[in-house]
Amino acid sequence: MQNSDVVRVGLMGLGTVGCGVVRLVEEHQDDLYNQTGQRIEIRKVLVQDLDKKRPVPLEKSMLTDDPRAILEDEEIDVIVEVMGGIEPARECIRQALEKGKHVVTANKDLMALHGAELLSVAERHGCDVFYEASVAGGIPILRALVEGFSSDRITQMIGIVNGTTNYILTEMDRRGAGFEDALTQAQALGYAESDPTSDVDGLDAARKMAILATLGFHMEMPLEDVEVQGIADITTEDVQFAEQLGYRMKLVGIARSDDGKVEVSVQPALLPQNHPLSSVDGVYNAVYVHGEAVGETMFYGPGAGDMPTATAVVSDLVTVVKNMRLGINGSGIVAPYREKVLKTPREIHSKTFLRLHVSDEAGVLAQLTRIFADAGVSLEKVLQVPRSREKEAEIILVTHTASRHQLRQVLANVEALESVLTIQSHYRVEGGC
Amino acid sequence: MQNSDVVRVGLMGLGTVGCGVVRLVEEHQDDLYNQTGQRIEIRKVLVQDLDKKRPVPLEKSMLTDDPRAILEDEEIDVIVEVMGGIEPARECIRQALEKGKHVVTANKDLMALHGAELLSVAERHGCDVFYEASVAGGIPILRALVEGFSSDRITQMIGIVNGTTNYILTEMDRRGAGFEDALTQAQALGYAESDPTSDVDGLDAARKMAILATLGFHMEMPLEDVEVQGIADITTEDVQFAEQLGYRMKLVGIARSDDGKVEVSVQPALLPQNHPLSSVDGVYNAVYVHGEAVGETMFYGPGAGDMPTATAVVSDLVTVVKNMRLGINGSGIVAPYREKVLKTPREIHSKTFLRLHVSDEAGVLAQLTRIFADAGVSLEKVLQVPRSREKEAEIILVTHTASRHQLRQVLANVEALESVLTIQSHYRVEGGC
Structure with missing residues (x-):
């Protein structure tokens, strides 16, 4: 590394975030110097197409389409990886670290899947790897977990960490839009990609939750331990009945630790309307953090976008x-030091919202409530409304807290009831007392 | 300093926060070791009364009522100051730094008044001074400003940074309680001190805003540059009319920077009900931060309390x-590097809410609106309601954005109108578009 007062950066990727990085480094040059005593110079930029027009003024000589031009440039101290995807990002970062270059990345897919490996390479080579941008865009949540709450034991994190799905659910709630309709609109506005699978199926959120759980609980949390359910099956009726009972439907990541055992999942869930996360609308993100000593906190902000991420x-x-x-x-890398112990279905607890279509005959509610009672599950709310179809009724039930094991038992028995036509949906209810 | 793997702490003050610190350090000893590779040992504790019963088990030999027993103990590496107040805290911290001891303090009064001085002593002696707990208790907001947003230019901070007044205003809003009634209740619950002056008058919030503005804007912001107005004059009617027009009344600190010129103030203000800060209720605190690049973010959590602060x-x-x-x-101390330039009254802009009692005669509203028009101030909302007193009416006006200079002109002319009986109140309206 040079002893000069210039730090040279190789930027890998020049999409919207990459352009944001170029712009910030340019426009805030003096501020950055005042804070660090160093000038930051973007020296080379890896692009796919050398001839494409860019919204930022970069000399053509700075552009390259060969990663080696950056990795083998000994004057480059830091690489900023904003290409996304697993390869070649992973290989580039590994090589950079082995050559003693520090790494900043916004790549949640990579960090969720290969974070532990890359951090250990970094540690061996005395290099930094930072990835604040990989979770919840502009919200400095990783710093809060690692530094702000270093003295506390985090017991729970609930995250709205995917803007696309939050936009869709907000539209379904506010406008009564259907899922497909809301998705099309999200795509038209650029909030959803043309292939929205990884957002809609909850995978993107799951990657972020794996990163949050690893840092918050100090234990390795591979992606395969995160249970995932997406939002494609949510209907307008689900959202409206939830609203009627005082809840709001959100795609939430839940990471919870009880007595050293943890659960991490992503699923649509209902939150009480007065919960701080309930008013997080549109493409905004928020992470609710509960610590043993600190209690309830929440971090809110833009979860994506070129400049926030930059x-x-x-x-x-x-x-x-x-x-x-x-x-x-x-030196800042603290490897996970707690052993990972996942909860069993008997140890995962929540309230549940169930929506059923039943035959409108005498005794149905009595049969249903007996099933819940037999499983030791008590009910908090019951709503029965007639359906337009003759001789059918809609029953919505919200349980008190029960284990997943109890819930499965209830669901099996409810399904077996002759008077129950369909279990329309069931969702976790979170954040209540 | 020792090279052993034990860091020795002198704790100055053993009130509720001090006891919380003792408890956290005890109970999380292993976690702290895993993160730092060091054991943290509380070696001596400064108390006022050696014989008082404490809720934490400390050997009597650790207690002292003489600061010198800590300051002159060469084995003590760090002092944690949670006594509060200016003296002897200031003198103790100064001496500790001069002896090469690092300092952690929760003392907002001290940091707002003498922060610059203490930080410069610390820098000269290669010592740390950290004071995260001084603003918004358990919310890691100072770290967010200094590190999380180091690349951005912060344009605005709006803080609900005093739990006592937020509790009082929440009660006035929710229950229709009067100010005195709500204050008495806050005192009964331990949310307000027996002498609540510094909370109610906005001084406590002003100290926190001075700290936030110094760090967020990178300029010295002495307390005397913070304009302060408290909540003692707010009436239930103010709160209810605000509610009726779609706002919520909060005591907010506002720090805003436009083209390098800044304003910092604390005052009761109205926020639109859909603003993220509007739902911050009771003793909770929150700081809304707007950055040029990141946009809107908010940090929410407990603003006080023994364990959150600890x-x-x-x-x-x-x-x-x-x-x-x-x-x-x-090394982490970045001295303010921007020159402080305060805005003039012509440069401070906001919307304003005005409540007037007028004679209920023809032409009053026409006279009023002419005054606003003449000052170049346009109106966003007008509400006229009859008063129970005969021949009087209540008029509530919300202006569009105007300068403080324009507002003063308007107020003087309104007051001079014969048909205006009293200007009941006027408040800043914040956070709208």
Whole structure:
């Protein structure tokens, strides 16, 4: 590394976030210098197409379509990876670290799948790897977990960490839009990709929850341990009945630790309307964090977007530069030190919202409530409404807290009842007392 | 300093927060060790009364009522100051720094008034001074400003940073309680002190805003530059008319920067009901931060309380311990590098809510609206309601954005109108578009 007062950056990827990074580094050059005592220079930029028009002014000589031009440039101290995807990002980062280059990345897919591996390579080579932008865009939530709550034991994190699905659900709630309709609108506005699978199916949120759980609980949390359910099956009726009972439907990531055993999942769930997360609408993200000592906190902000994400990337870059000055790169990596123990279905507890279509005959509610009672599950709310179809009724039940094991038992017995025509839907209810 | 793996702490003050610190350090000893590689030992505790019963088990030999027993103990590496007040806290911290001891403090009064002085002593002696707990208790907002948004330019911070007044206003809003009634209840619940002056008059919030503005805008912001107005004059009618027009009344600190010129103030203000800060109720705190690049973010959590405040203190202690290990104490202090330029009354802009009692005669509203028009102030909302007193009416006006200079002109002319009996109240309206 040079001893000069310039830190040289190789930028890998020049999409919207990459352009945001170029813009921030340019426009805030003086501020960055005042905070770090160093000038930050973007030296080379990896692009796919050398001839494409860009919204940022970069000399053509800075562009390259060969990662080696950056990885083998000994003057480059830090690489900023904003290409996304697993390969070649993973290989580029690994090689960079092995050559002693620090890494800032916004890549949640990569960090959720290969974070542990990359961090250990980094540690071996005395390098920094920061990835604040990978979760909840512009919200500095990883710093809050690692530093702000270092003295506390985090018991629960509930995250609205995918803007696309939150936009869709907000539209379904506010306008009564159907899922397909809301998705089409999200695509038209650029909030959803043309292939929205990873957002809609909850995979994107699951990756972020794996990262949050690893840092918050100090234990390795591979993606396969995150249970995932998406929002494609949610109907307008679900959303409206939830609203009627005082809840709001959100796609939430839940990471909870009780007596050292943990659960991590992503699913549509109902939140009480007065819960701080309930008013997080549209493409905004928020992470609710409960700590044993601190109690309830929440972090709210833009979960995506070129400039918000770029602020997280460049703030990480500032930390790398400060660390270089102090010669302490790589020292901030705290490897998970707690053993991972996942909860069993008997240990995962929540309230549940159930919506059933039943024959409108005498005694149905009595049969139903007996099933719940037999499983030891008590009911908090019951709503019965007639259906337009003759001789049918709609029953909505909200249980008190019960285990997943109890719930499965209830569902099997409810399904077997002759008077129950269909179990329309059932959702976890979170955040209540 | 020792090279052993034990960091020795002198705790100054053993009130509720001090006891929380003792408890956290005890109970989380293993976690703290896993994160820092050091054991943290509370070695001596400064108390006022050596014989008082304490809720935490401390050997009597650890207690002292003489600050020198801590300051002159060469084995003590860090002092944690949770006494509060200016003296002797200031003198103790100064002496500790001069002896090379690092400092963690929860003392907002001290940091707002003498922060610059203490930080410069710390820098000269290569010592850390951290004070996360001084603003918004358990919310890691100072870290967010200094690190999370280091790449961005913060344009605005709106803070609900005093739990006592927020509790009082929430009660006035929800229950229709009067100010005195709500204050008495806050005192009964331990949310307000027996002498609530510094909370109710906005001074406590002003100290926190001075700290936030200094860090967020990178400029010295002495307390005397913060304009302060408290909540003692707010009536139930104010709160209810605000509610009726779609607003919620909050005591907010506002720090805003436009083209390098800043304003910092604390006052009761109206926020649109859909603003993220509007749903921050009771003793909770929140800080809304707007950055040029990141856009809107909000940080929410408990603003006081023994354990939340203790988490912030001990998290700072963890940072000090990590820094000791790396030998980089004192390096994190970034002195303000921007010149402070305060806005003039012509440069401070906001919407305003005005409530007037007028004679119920023809032409009053025409006279009023002419005054606003003449000052170039347009109106967004007008509400006229009859008063129970005969021949009087109540008029509520909400202006579009106008300068403080324009507002003063309007107020003087309104007051001079014969048909205007009283200007009941006027409040800033914030957070709208």
